[in-house]
Amino acid sequence: MAFLSDSYNLFVRWMKKVVRNPILIFFSLFQPVIFLVLFTQLFSKFGALLGPGVNYTVFATAGIVLQNAFSSAFQSGTAVVDDIKSGFLTKMLATPVNRSAILFGRILSDIFRVVVQTIIILVLAYALGVFPETGVLGYLIVIFTVAAFGLSWSGISLALGLKTKSAETVFGIAGFLTFPLLFMSTALVSTSAMPNWMQTVSNYNPISFAVNAIRNAITGCPVGHLASNCTTGFDWSTILQAYGVIALIGVLTLGATLYLFRKIVS
Amino acid sequence: MTGIIDVSQLVKTYGDGTKAVKGISFSVPEGEFFGFLGPNGAGKSTTIKILTTLLRKTSGSASVAGLDVESDAAKIRKIIGVQNQDTTVDEDLTGRENMLLQGELQQMHGQALRDRVDELLKVVDLVDAADKRAGFYSGGMKKRLDLATTLVHNPKILFLDEPTTGLDPQSRASIWAYLKQLNEQGITIFITTQYLEEVDRLCRRLAIVDLGEIVAQGTPSELKQEIGADSISLGLESSTMNTGGTREKAKQVLETKFDQISDIVNSDIGLTVYAKNGSFLVPEIVRAFDEAGIKLSSITVSSPTLDDVFLKHTGKRIRVEEVTSANYRSMFSRRRR
Numbered sequence: 014m015a016f017l018s019d020s021y022n023l024f025v026r027w028m029k030k031v032v033r034n035p036i037l038i039f040f041s042l043f044q045p046v047i048f049l050v051l052f053t054q055l056f057s058k059f060g061a062l063l064g065p066g067v068n069y070t071v072f073a074t075a076g077i078v079l080q081n082a083f084s085s086a087f088q089s090g091t092a093v094v095d096d097i098k099s100g101f102l103t104k105m106l107a108t109p110v111n112r113s114a115i116l117f118g119r120i121l122s123d124i125f126r127v128v129v130q131t132i133i134i135l136v137l138a139y140a141l142g143v144f145p146e147t148g149v150l151g152y153l154i155v156i157f158t159v160a161a162f163g164l165s166w167s168g169i170s171l172a173l174g175l176k177t178k179s180a181e182t183v184f185g186i187a188g189f190l191t192f193p194l195l196f197m198s199t200a201l202v203s204t205s206a207m208p209n210w211m212q213t214v215s216n217y218n219p220i221s222f223a224v225n226a227i228r229n230a231i232t233g234c235p236v237g238h239l240a241s242n243c244t245t246g247f248d249w250s251t252i253l254q255a256y257g258v259i260a261l262i263g264v265l266t267l268g269a270t271l272y273l274f275r276k277i278v279s
Numbered sequence: 280m281t282g283i284i285d286v287s288q289l290v291k292t293y294g295d296g297t298k299a300v301k302g303i304s305f306s307v308p309e310g311e312f313f314g315f316l317g318p319n320g321a322g323k324s325t326t327i328k329i330l331t332t333l334l335r336k337t338s339g340s341a342s343v344a345g346l347d348v349e350s351d352a353a354k355i356r357k358i359i360g361v362q363n364q365d366t367t368v369d370e371d372l373t374g375r376e377n378m379l380l381q382g383e384l385q386q387m388h389g390q391a392l393r394d395r396v397d398e399l400l401k402v403v404d405l406v407d408a409a410d411k412r413a414g415f416y417s418g419g420m421k422k423r424l425d426l427a428t429t430l431v432h433n434p435k436i437l438f439l440d441e442p443t444t445g446l447d448p449q450s451r452a453s454i455w456a457y458l459k460q461l462n463e464q465g466i467t468i469f470i471t472t473q474y475l476e477e478v479d480r481l482c483r484r485l486a487i488v489d490l491g492e493i494v495a496q497g498t499p500s501e502l503k504q505e506i507g508a509d510s511i512s513l514g515l516e517s518s519t520m521n522t523g524g525t526r527e528k529a530k531q532v533l534e535t536k537f538d539q540i541s542d543i544v545n546s547d548i549g550l551t552v553y554a555k556n557g558s559f560l561v562p563e564i565v566r567a568f569d570e571a572g573i574k575l576s577s578i579t580v581s582s583p584t585l586d587d588v589f590l591k592h593t594g595k596r597i598r599v600e601e602v603t604s605a606n607y608r609s610m611f612s613r614r615r616r
Contacts, residue, residue, distance in 0.1 A: 015386060022383040030371040033412070100367040104428075107331050107361035109353055110384040 016111040023118025024125075027092070031126065041126055045081045045134045052077055052201065053141065063203050064239045071241040074138045075155075075228035076200030079220060081134060082127050082159045083195065086166035087187035089123045090174030097178055097277075112278050116270065120167055127163040131156055146233030146242045154230040154252065161259050162223045168266025175273040200224045203239055219258045226255035282306035283436060283467050284313075284330060289339035291325050299325040301491035302339065307469060307484075312462045314478040314485035315471045318595045322491040323471045324364065327440050330469070331361045344435060357385065360429030364440045366421045370414030374405050374424050377413055378431055385432035395431055403427045403457060419450030426454065430461070437461065439470040443477075455481060475585040485585075487592050494592040499585055506583040506591060508541050509557030511564070514577030515549030525573060526550065532571045537563070544590055548577070551590060 031037055053070040060069035093116075096102040105115060135152065138144075145151025173183045195201070197211055198220035204212045215221050225236045229251050234243035236251050284307040291300040300322040307313045317323050328334035329341055332352035341348045343355045368377050375396060382392040400406045403423040408416065413424060426442060439458075443451040455477050462468050462481075472478060478485060479499045486496035495502055515525050529550060530543055537560065542553040554560050557580040568575055581587075590596055 018386075018388075019384060022380060026369065026372065026380055029376070030369070033371050100363050100365040101369060103333060103363055104361070104367040104381075105384060106333055107356060107359070108381065108384045109356040109386065 015109070016114050016117070019111045019114035020117045020121060023114060024121040027119060027122035028125070031122070041085070041130060042133060044084070045077070045130045046137060048077045048081055049074070049134050049137055049141075056201070059202075063206055067239045068142075068241045070138070070141050071143050071232060072203070072228070072239060073201055074134070074143045075224050075231055076195075076198075078131055078134050078155065078159055078227055079162065079200055079224050080191075080195055081130050082163045083166060083220070084187070084191065085123065085127045085130065086163050087170040087183065089119055089167040090170030090172075090183040091180040092119060092174075093171055094174045094178055094180045094183065097175075102277075106278055112274070113271070116171065116274055120164060120171075123167050124160050124163050128156055128160055131159045143231065145231045146244075147230050147246055151230040151233075151247075154247075155227050158223060158227055158230075158252075158255060158259075161256065161263070165259050165263030165266060168263060168268075168270045172266055172269040172273055175270065175277060194218060194220050198224060199228070203237070205237070205239075219262055222255045222258040226252045283309040283311075283344055284342070284469060286326070286330070286341045287339055289326070289329065289341050290337045291322070291329060291334070292337045298491055300329075303488065303491070303493045304339075305486050305493060305496060307467065309467055310462070310465055312458075312468045312481055312483050313470070314482035315469060315488065316475070316478065316485055316589065317471075317488035318593055321488045321593075323488060324440055326488070327361075327438055327469070327471065331359060331438050332356060333361075357432070358435045360432070360434035360437045362425055362429050362437070362439045362442050364444070366418075366425045368413045368416075368421055368424050368428065371412060373410050373412050374416070374420075374427075375400065375409040377424060378428050381428040382431040387432055392431070395433075399427045399430055402430075402460075404453070419446050419453075422446055422450065422454060423457075426457065434466065436467045436469065439468065439472075441471055441473065444473060451477070475589065479585045487589060489593040495588065499588075502588045503583045503585065506542075506553055506587055508553040508555050509580055509582055510584075510587045511552040511554065511557045511560065512546060512548065512577070512579045512581070513550045513552060513564070513575060516574045516576055528571065529568065529573050532567055532573065533564070536567050542591065544594065546590065547596055551587065553583075553587070553591075 031041070053073050056069050056073065060067040060072060063069070063072065102115070135155065145155065147154070170183050170187065173186055174180070177183065197214045198218040199215055200220060204215050207215060229236065229248045232241055232243060233246050234240050235245055235248045286306070287304045288302045289300055289304070290298075290302050292298050303322070303326065315323055315326065325334065329336045329348060330343055332348055332355055335349065344358055346355050348355060369380070372380065378396045378399060379392060382396060387395065400409050403426060405420060405424060405427065408420060413421060416424065422442065429437065442458075443454050446454070451474065458468055458470070459481055470482070482499060484496070484498050485502070486493050488494065495505075497505070513529070515529060526545065526549065533540055533543055533550075533552060537554070539560070540552055540554045544551045552564075561578060561580060565575065565578065586596060
């Protein structure tokens with residue numbers, strides 16, 4: 014009970030903090046818009062390079078949904094660093110607050126934000142003519158996959174934040190990871206357009222797994238098939254693989270986070 | 280021991296080998312207003328952190344309300360209020376929201392919590408600002424809010440680590456007034472501070488720690504009586520005081536000529552001498568120094584204060600106020616991190 018109510022109260026605290034910082038809201042809401050519009054416009058002719066008749070906006074939506082989740086996930090860690098530095102964490106620890114709820118409240122607020130951002134992207138994409146061939150269930154699968162992805166990756170930034178206690182370091186590592194991980198995945202380009210060595214990297218890149226599942230929900234096409242709409246529908250093996258990878262990363266990063274957090278709170 | 284706080288042979292050695300607390304023992308009875316004093320780095324904050332379950336001890340025992348600080352940590356957290364050295368209110372939340380959140384984390388809910396928060400807002404005089412964000416509060420208001428957040432759950436014991444440092448005299452006075460009220464309602468108060476006049480007025484008992492050990496404890500009047508003498512503060516010429524050997528020379532003169540002097544301690548401005556009937560001694564000291572060719576820049580006599588007690592036991596002055604040109608340099612080096 015304490016875990017649930019403490020998590021809820023701390024979740025509300027984070028949401029209030031976001032809502033009351035207009036600059037933060039501006040960036041977290043406009044970031045997805047900029048990603049979607051900029052990338053799909055910049056590479057609008059790119060579809061033809063991937064294959065005849067490929068609509069790049071449809072192709073890239075899955076990648077942008079994920080890229081957004083990826084960069085949002087890295088903000089969890091910096092928030093926790095702020096609480097350590099200000100002494101607010103110490104103040105909470107002197108109360109009977111459920112220890113795990115301190116982390117969980119933060120993660121919940123991150124997931125909530127990522128889901129809102131994803132919905133914005135999907136609405137905007139709909140205006141650009143992108144909608145899941147798999148219907149409402151497809152929307153739900155996209156959102157659920159992004160939420161799970163955000164949860165597992167926020168663990169990395171939390172663990173880094175707790176370990177280094179430096180927001181700069183978390184940002185630095187996030188920036189360092191973003192480009193290689195994102196560009197060497199199927200987020201913005203199909204493997205067929207990559208050099209051989211990069212195809213291998215992409216095939217093992219955890220981002221590719223999640224992107225493929227989301228793209229399958231949007232286009233209804235199997236992995237590697239670049240058309241915008243197929244009648245094949247859900248490719249359950251792709252989706253299950255994605256969840257397997259997400260779960261594996263989640264167990265590793267959240268495990269590390271819990272371990273580091275215990276060390277701080279004991 | 281049967282105090283509400285019992286500490287016995289408490290030791291804390293940090294990972295890097297620093298011995299912050301070296302086997303201290305003390306006991307605080309229920310309802311006490313207890314001052315825990317010492318220079319910076321003496322081990323005060325470490326001790327508070329152990330007592331408030333925020334830090335693990337290395338050895339020894341410590342209990343709060345009969346509960347062991349490690350095995351019963353969860354129970355202790357429900358009955359203590361803790362104010363840290365840094366003011367820790369969430370500046371994006373309003374004063375009221377800060378208090379409601381602390382109450383929720385203490386498992387208080389609904390109308391009972393809201394009533395309690397209203398009541399406390401009145402006590403700390405923040406009713407008008409209750410629904411403004413704490414980020415807009417002045418330093419004194421934030422401290423008052425911080426104090427109020429530690430009181431939401433009606434704690435039996437309040438641990439305060441320098442609750443008034445950095446505040447203007449007026450805000451400080453109002454915080455001490457609240458603390459006095461709380462203590463009169465039966466809350467035990469355990470406080471560290473640098474303001475000795477307030478300690479003298481409000482604390483019923485105190486302990487002085489230095490270098491991780493307790494060097495003195497008792498009631499303020501006991502400790503002052505222990506000095507048993509007036510203090511005569513002698514200001515020496517700062518240019519030759521240390522390097523020119525003036526201080527040593529002055530000490531020699533005092534030691535050989537005055538057998539009624541009970542103690543001589545180095546101070547920031549020169550020497551502090553303890554003797555009965557200090558005022559009668561002044562002309563004689565002036566004469567003796569004149570003969571020995573030692574220049575005096577000032578001489579003041581006072582009945583002993585806690586400051587003298589502190590100086591006697593730690594060799595340092597604690598004051599942060601009353602900056603004079605002679606001691607301002609040492610004052611800066613003593614500022615908190």
